[in-house]
Amino acid sequence: MGLGLLYAKAGLTAFLRHGGDLPSATRSADVVVDREHLAAYNAVCGFRIGETLPVTYPHVLGFPLQLELMTDRAFPFALPGLVHLGNRIAQARPVAVEEPLALHVSTGNLRPHDRGTQFDVVTTAAVAGEVVWTGTSTYLKREGGSGSSSSATPPPAPTGVWRVPADTGRRYARVSGDRNPIHLHPVTAKAFGFPRAIAHGMWTKARCLAAFEGRLPDAFEVDVRFKAPVLLPATVDFSTDGSTFALHHPKTGKPHLTGTLTA
Template sequence: MTSLALLYLKAGLTGFARHGDVLPSAPLTADVTVDRAHLAAYNEVCGFRVGENLPVTYPHVLGFPLQLRLMTDRAFPFALPGLVHVENRVTQSCALTATDPLALAVHAENLRPHDRGTQFDVVTTAAVDGEVVWTGTSTYLKRGGGAGSGAGDHTAPPRPTGVWRVPADIGRRYAAVSGDRNPIHLHPLAAKAFGFPRAIAHGMWTKARCLAAFEGRLPDACTVEVRFKAPVLLPATVDFSTDGGHFALHHPKSGKPHLTGAFPHSA
């Protein structure tokens, strides 16, 4: 695949020329096999135990090069810089292992209005022997043009079941295993150029870190959905809470949510 670094360079150089309101219809595909060293590195960064089974979030990383190619293609209507990852939903029908050869496909769909702009979904599927066994849907927000206020969540936070220290380098460490080298995650100065006071953690790292807390208790067939509420500024201390099929990360002082999640369908 084309170097991810070159794709980010392309995104920065051509973003000003993006326009339109039609998502490309053709999917991008690739056949992949799991590199065990890469899987082990991902598990270590996200807090999973090292083993043969793939964490439910791991196929997202395998599909990331295709996602990036899709969103940096000349036909894609929105510039990659400035897009906000607001939701992610993953469904798998069975456990996946490091020995499973995966056929990946990525496409964009469901362009729709949002009260702060425009939303769309990037859908990644993984198939084994011709059967789709994993689907990940990432919802992105293109800000601007909406009529809503974008009011936040002001409900009282639940009592934390854990307090996590998030190190300053987690953005760079996760970028090394995920390929997501968006500058807002890598260095404070780069993050400031996009309006953040410090570098921020990847949303998909926060989701994976939360799911690592359920390791051994999450069914092989399940759906896990999250909403990314507010960035985690690095370094950070966050409150983790869980109640049945729900979980969340909150700021320990303000009580504002960073992430809320649920297991709406588990077998």
Template sequence: MANLTWLYAKAALTGFTRRGSSLPSDVRSLRTTVDREHLAAYDRVCGFPVREELPVTYPHVLAFPLQIELMTGRGFPFPLPGLVHVANRIAQTRPLLASDELDLRVHVENLRPHERGRQFDVVSTASVAGEQVWVDVSTYLRRGGSGEGSSPGERAEPPRPTGVWRVGGDIGRRYANVSGDRNPIHLHALTAKAFGFPRAIAHGMWSKARCVAAFEGRLPDACTVDVRFKAPVLLPAEVDFSATPTGDGWRFALWSDRPHLEGTISG
């Protein structure tokens, strides 16, 4: 398994010199089992009950070191600092269990234009006994190009909240401890300011996991959870959560004075 501390240092020292127009075809893979203490810590941070069934978002943190290893490896065209996580879609065909032995694979694909630069997908999969049962697609934006100054779309009205959450100022550090994602924008106000944020911001994948936890007991065994990250949650924060039933699932969102996350759950 890659050493994330070394990889983040490598990204900071060498990443800004990167240039390129294509993605590498490399694949990173790992066979692993679940550490139940780690799973319990993740559950507590994200609001899930501790149980045998894995939260649909949990394998993302198992695959995360492979993602970072790939994006700091030779041939990857963009510096890691400055990439913006704009979307994440997870689909599972059946629940994963803490007793499952997981074969994880990660690759990058689909480099394409965006109105504010270029975007690409990091695809992570989990298989059990040769059967692929979980797929995670994280979309990242590399800002730049003529569209960077595009004006935002018309402001939408916030949905009616079904809950109000108070998010502590330490949630970035707590999630970093279980996810391995120690990007400095999440850890402290001082390090976040160095990257242009007034305060530390919550991880997008913590926000997604916290939303999914609110549907505990209501998710089908096979489901897809698709989110778009709209604006960072500055810590500490008070955010409105909304959940609306649809024909085949749910629509949900996190808001404060602006939309932070919008998503859907479908069976």
């Protein structure tokens, strides 16, 4: 089933989902990287063209499997309204563009959150039986509650200032397949309570990691938490001390994203 049909299915079946346990079903596929698609992804996210994959790219390769699993009849939560809280990627070694990948997607770790229920979607990429990449996306199913409040701290001085065009959501949707309406147009975003379209969380993560290109170790872990959405168009402040990084709103100082890098 195409991604567009899966999104339609998610909307049409949302009222049938009432919580419960996560299914034990998984999804798997063997993929070969399309260099033209990779080049388009690199252009949108700010990566250079090279012979190894950007660390965030396997997430895009696995996204159709993730969406298929999360729109399955057995999945307990409606896809519209889920909040992407964070994403952790562990790369065991650089992945060459020409290496065929065996992808596997599962869900698990259902647990309480102070604003509802959270769970993980785990994607692995293996080469000849060796897992070389693992991505864990954490999602929230909101069920009331305002969450714990925290005192604001002054943001660090920016090391870069980025302008994010209004069409960033649409451009990233074309290369990622993630066509959630909140990212595409102000009109569709307003239907879900946003004043304007918002940038994909995984685009913000990829854009931050593009700023480290050429300085990352072969094996590392990068963990980000998605905070306030980036309303498009936007100007954002990027800051890093080498092991942590963040995106902040330049006027309010509120964080859009915080992340850590661990070798």
